[in-house]
Amino acid sequence: MKQTVQNLEQAYKHILETFLHRKTEQGLYQAQQFSKVLLEHQISPEEFVSIHRAVLEELFPTVPDKVIDSFDLLLEVMMGYGLAYREHQSLRNRQRELESEIDVAANMQQTLLPAAIPDIDSLDIGVISVPANKMSGDYYNYILDDHGCLGVAIADIIGKGVPAALCMSMIKYAMDSLPEQRLQPGALLENLNRVVEQNVDDSMFITMMYGSYDPRTHEFRYSGAGHEPGFFYHADRDEFEELRAKGLVLGVSRKTKFTEYHVQVQKGDFIIFLSDGVTECRVGDNFIERSEIISLIRKYMHLSAQQLVENVYQELVKLQGFILRDDFTLMIMRRDV
Amino acid sequence: MKQTVQNLEQAYKHILETFLHRKTEQGLYQAQQFSKVLLEHQISPEEFVSIHRAVLEELFPTVPDKVIDSFDLLLEVMMGYGLAYREHQSLRNRQRELESEIDVAANMQQTLLPAAIPDIDSLDIGVISVPANKMSGDYYNYILDDHGCLGVAIADIIGKGVPAALCMSMIKYAMDSLPEQRLQPGALLENLNRVVEQNVDDSMFITMMYGSYDPRTHEFRYSGAGHEPGFFYHADRDEFEELRAKGLVLGVSRKTKFTEYHVQVQKGDFIIFLSDGVTECRVGDNFIERSEIISLIRKYMHLSAQQLVENVYQELVKLQGFILRDDFTLMIMRRDV
Amino acid sequence: METQSCVEVKNEWGIVAARQAGRTLSKEIGFGSVDQARITTAISELARNIYLYAKPGEICLEVVEKTTKTGLKKGIQIVARDRGPGIPDIRQVMIDGFTTSGGMGAGLPGVKRLMDEFTIDSKTGEGTTVTATKWLR
Amino acid sequence: METQSCVEVKNEWGIVAARQAGRTLSKEIGFGSVDQARITTAISELARNIYLYAKPGEICLEVVEKTTKTGLKKGIQIVARDRGPGIPDIRQVMIDGFTTSGGMGAGLPGVKRLMDEFTIDSKTGEGTTVTATKWLR
């Protein structure tokens, strides 16, 4: 340590001498590079000020005492920055620890999501789900039953990060224990609502949309719990329609009932489920319009379902300067035969 | 901002003038207080160096140019600390956000633990569970069945913090769904083991001890999965015995079998369950001995069960300078009639 | 003074030249010495990124203006442009970047904190463009 | 020089006196000027805590020695003692304390970082004792 400080002092003396000789930008650039070396060696700022004073005294033995004395005060003030600097180092360590904990937890969370998109003859399915931070409060699931019927869920926990993730694991285990209701969207939401109401803090709510698709009849039935409306695309008319489902968010009242809706899916039609992280993309101070989302979907709807959602995401994340303010989930199911 | 800097410059000029006049400790103390004001106003260190230079030039118009020029270099190097300082501020914001997220999650986690200690005529029960950080990887539970029989669980997830908490919520939901095995410790662990094996990452293990107490026969049956041994206190002989239960930790192999042990509990006897956070208390470079834990228990065993565990905890946490290195859980069940 | 002036960065001399250009221009615009140092540091970090990971590239400087409630405001705009490997995950770089950690884009969060406005565009295999502006207060 | 010298802290003059005593003693022991400033800052923070939340209290300073592999080592030990309200949750104070957040014990993590050794004992309603040592390198 003492050795390092002495070497750094020598190096700094050289840089200062050269600089004072011809005051070039080159000299200042060297000073900046030198500051990186100081930080690498974890030299605190008060230590550096003391180095500067020592070098100054060496180079200018005739500097008035008062000027040298003024460095006592500079150094004393610098102690405050020194404390902040030390706190910074320990914060950084704690932060790295926390972040790596959260990395592990985020990985665990990934295992709560379906490992693969189910393979259904008549449907082309695509999904993208990106957390705003490392852990997500958006959840989605696909459930395939013995008759080839598909259940599709999307949920958004109000709140982000770690608490949302804990909540999401509950939703997942609760859905796993409700195999009977997989084809009855309304009944499924009613059951989930009871679990949420009992287990989750009053400040925590979950919005959800659940649908079931029967590939034999091409009927899609769905119910919603306060969730962001999706879209339904009619291929024959080349038109988008809002996919709304009235219903209170989960966890508010034990006795909520959920209306079941249904729609007939024709060849080329598609269903879009999304979370409000998609529609509440902020560009500058404005939210993006739902009509702009539709334009983006149109732009890429000649592609496969998976490519479609990925391209829409890419455009939206770029629009926001690569910072997501909310978890982002976009799902599409298109009937292609 | 400009205004603030000018005011601070005036204040600093006054402090420096006074200090140079009579170089007292009083002046340096004022400088330290001044540094707190700078930090409160989020003045970066390069800004402060520039203030120092301006004041110096004002006070000593005859200072050689080279000395003043040297401040260009000082300021340039200080930019590096300035960057670290700004990073510190944003780290701190991110940290506060994370910490408050984790506070919420830690609260949610508390709701996974039993709300109250069950009230059983013949048993005096006490428990303390303190996480090393905010979230715990230790878990305990009491389950009371219709016949007044008590199930007691203690578990330790290998790993701490957020991932451990996610894992713990799984254990809780899994236990809730196994009502039939509550009085069969071996069978219960076998079932839990399957759940853990299927759902949890390979790097994650859980040690556990589960016991059931029948207040009609005063028989205690228990099984363990690689968990820290507890203690059994024989009142008649005034002796402590290790409460060991052989068994592989949960999540290693799908087919693990767990031996069931049993012991007859006499009046005044008690059972201690603990996590390795209790026995691996570190004092300086040494771990505390299990015999020292026994001495501490003896010291407080004239008190109620709850007071006993709380006092033992207080002594152990103080021994470690109030820093816990692992989650700490200590449970006692004493037959008092 | 309305035209852009660019400095090519292919070695450390380029970094120094870009710094020098930035310091001179920011002084002309009327920035104080601390802000001059900040702008120069931002340029230096951007130029060093090019030099280390994506040379050759260029740093272009321009005087910019905008009208605000209190009248016309002047500022300096820095554009750093390269045809290097690009940044595969910009979100990663902007979220976590620690000042002292190495690698392409390591200094970007610092640059963002030194300047008032900051945008980045990057495509893997095609290069990166960073635009940063600081306004006179 | 083996005996403890104590300064009473009941107003800001006490803080300054404790600082002065610390600076003088650490200079005598042979600490360099930066370490002198660090030791003084640690004393200042401890004394200020007493002054703000638990006055009157005292700061005691002592020259301490220990034998290491490389021979005898000298150091300075600071003991800050008060009969104030005590710190209800020491773990909280030592884990989170941010330099600029207020309240009893706010500066303690900073003191710990400035010194080599640090222990604290506190009982609600009875007071707090902090002991911190720095060794000559």
Ligand SMILES: [Mn+2]
């Ligand atoms: Mn959400």
Ligand SMILES: [Mn+2]
């Ligand atoms: Mn959302």
Ligand SMILES: [Mn+2]
């Ligand atoms: Mn653990």
Ligand SMILES: [Mn+2]
């Ligand atoms: Mn443990």
